[in-house]
Amino acid sequence: MFGKLFHLGFDAVLLSAFLAGLRRSTGLTPALSQVPNKDVRQLCRSYLEMGEYVFDFAVVVCGRSTSFERRH
Secondary structure (H helix, E strand, O other): OHHHHHHHHHHHHHHHHHHHHHHHHHOOOOOHHHOOOHHHHHHHHHHHHHHHHHHHHHHHHHHHOOOOOOOO
16 A cells, blocks of 8 residues: 555656656646636646756756766
């Protein structure tokens, strides 16, 4: 039970980080203005902000690694 819950949580974080990367590279983002409930909209906004944090963290970790290099 705990393992499945952890797996679903990890997948949710990966999806949020993917959406953050999509927003950064293309400017596309989910249309939260179409979510009718204000509380659910705020929950979605917080979920997307978590993805931004995870994405930024991954960029910093990979930027410090010798396994990655910047190409322009």
